[in-house]
Amino acid sequence: MPLPALPERAIVIGARVRDWRAAVTRAGDALQRAGVTRASYTQRMVRTVEDHGAYIVIAPGLALAHARPGRDVLTEGLSVVTLAEPVSFGHPYNDPVRVVLGLAVRSPERHISAVAELANVFNDESVIASIAAAERPADVRALLRS
């Protein structure tokens, strides 16, 4: 199964944020702007980190922000936010974060298949640095399609 859609409106290049909360919020705002989610999904993504810690920083420099499927997910989608200045999430090994992915899907089953697809893309970890260095949304889309 393919990755959820990544519309250009859901890609933010070189965002300036002061902390992890703002970084996750930008990823949520991007999903909302693309018509994928409502604002409450963004709040739930932030709460996931508050409740469970920074484990969403799954690899050096990369955070995978998401919450459980819910009625505030209108359709499935991805967002990508690259940060002008990296921020700390409080992860013991993988800070600082340069790239935040936002993921929203409508069922647990689809969530699993979307994450599996992301695992395949990011098994080549050089993709993280390439996304962080991307200058245009089209470059990010091309990297995630690879």
Added chain:
Amino acid sequence: MKILTVCGMGIGTSILLKMNTEKALKALGASADVEASDIGSARGAARTVDIVLISHDLAEQLGDVPAKVIEIQNFLSVDEISQKLAPEV
């Protein structure tokens, strides 16, 4: 052998870790059942498995369990998972 991968909700990072653990097992020529779990059910689920793969933060939340708990730093690194699993499988 049974392996449990754990994250906060059981549908995101733990699935990523499960996929990469299956790749690591294949690279090691080993086989095991790998299941993903959320941290809330992990304590119970950890009673019926041999190995738990988990992040540092969540390992502290999990506390003492009968299974061997292995912390994974980089959930995308099949190499790291392979190295840490190799002595166990």
